[in-house]
Amino acid sequence: MRLYDTQRSGNAWKVRLLASLLNIRLERVTLSIDAGDLGSAAFRRVNPLAQVPTLELNDGRTIYESQAILHYLAHRTSLWPEDRFGQSQVLTWLSFEQSQHMHPLAQLRLRLALHRSADASAPEMLALRAQALKALTQLDARLSAQAAANGPDAWVAGTSISIADVALYPYTRLAPMGGIDLSAFPSICAWLERIEAHPGYEPLIPGQPDLNYTTKENSK
Ligand SMILES: N[C@@H](CCC(=O)N[C@@H](CS)C(=O)NCC(=O)O)C(=O)O
Numbered sequence: 433m434r435l436y437d438t439q440r441s442g443n444a445w446k447v448r449l450l451a452s453l454l455n456i457r458l459e460r461v462t463l464s465i466d467a468g469d470l471g472s473a474a475f476r477r478v479n480p481l482a483q484v485p486t487l488e489l490n491d492g493r494t495i496y497e498s499q500a501i502l503h504y505l506a507h508r509t510s511l512w513p514e515d516r517f518g519q520s521q522v523l524t525w526l527s528f529e530q531s532q533h534m535h536p537l538a539q540l541r542l543r544l545a546l547h548r549s550a551d552a553s554a555p556e557m558l559a560l561r562a563q564a565l566k567a568l569t570q571l572d573a574r575l576s577a578q579a580a581a582n583g584p585d586a587w588v589a590g591t592s593i594s595i596a597d598v599a600l601y602p603y604t605r606l607a608p609m610g611g612i613d614l615s616a617f618p619s620i621c622a623w624l625e626r627i628e629a630h631p632g633y634e635p636l637i638p639g640q641p642d643l644n645y646t647t648k649e650n651s652k
Pocket residue numbers: 441442443444465470482483484485496497498499530
């Protein structure tokens with residue numbers, strides 16, 4: 433299988449992280465947003481939405497949207513529960529990630545750190561910050577409730593790591609790039625450490641966990 437990504441995409445990091453946790457080998461085709469690769473006619477044939485991540489199966493069919501890809505790769509593994517209630521919990525937190533969490537955190541990182549195109553005190557950025565803090569407060573409360581119910585080894589959706597944890601990990605880990613202090617969220621900090629200690633964990637730049645907060649492409 434072939435993964436189309438960009439080097440610093442948090443959405444694509446979800447897919448590489450899951451593949452690494454599951455020991456699935458993906459051929460990586462790394463594109464550049466800045467160079468206009470995603471708008472090319474060739475890439476639009478692969479994904480008409482012109483976004484990464486995009487997974488191309490060995491028979492040429494493609495899957496886009498990170499959560500659809502996570503679901504596909506986790507089929508018949510412990511990261512996608514077998515029982516219907518368990519599945520509903522994973523879907524709840526996947527939906528939360530897309531509707532409440534990813535957008536403000538990704539925009540803060542993009543505009544304040546990667547593009548440096550915005551002033552942190554601008555009203556629009558303050559609104560994104562408020563949305564991001566609300567989502568992180570809700571995630572921290574969920575992890576705290578999970579720890580109270582299931583013991584300190586808490587995961588977002590159930591009693592073991594699932595694709596909901598994988599989906600929520602990258603933009604939470606990258607939040608400090610958007611000016612957010614994660615030390616205000618103790619349950620999140622403990623959960624991030626648990627994911628990073630998990631066998632198969634893969635950082636944003638493979639083999640270089642110290643570069644998770646890099647702002648540069650081609651950080652080798
Ligand atoms: N909802 C999508 C979002 C994907 C997304 O926003 N990808 C970004 C990179 S992180 C992208 O391709 N941006 C380029 C663009 O939208 O033009 C997902 O979860 O996969």
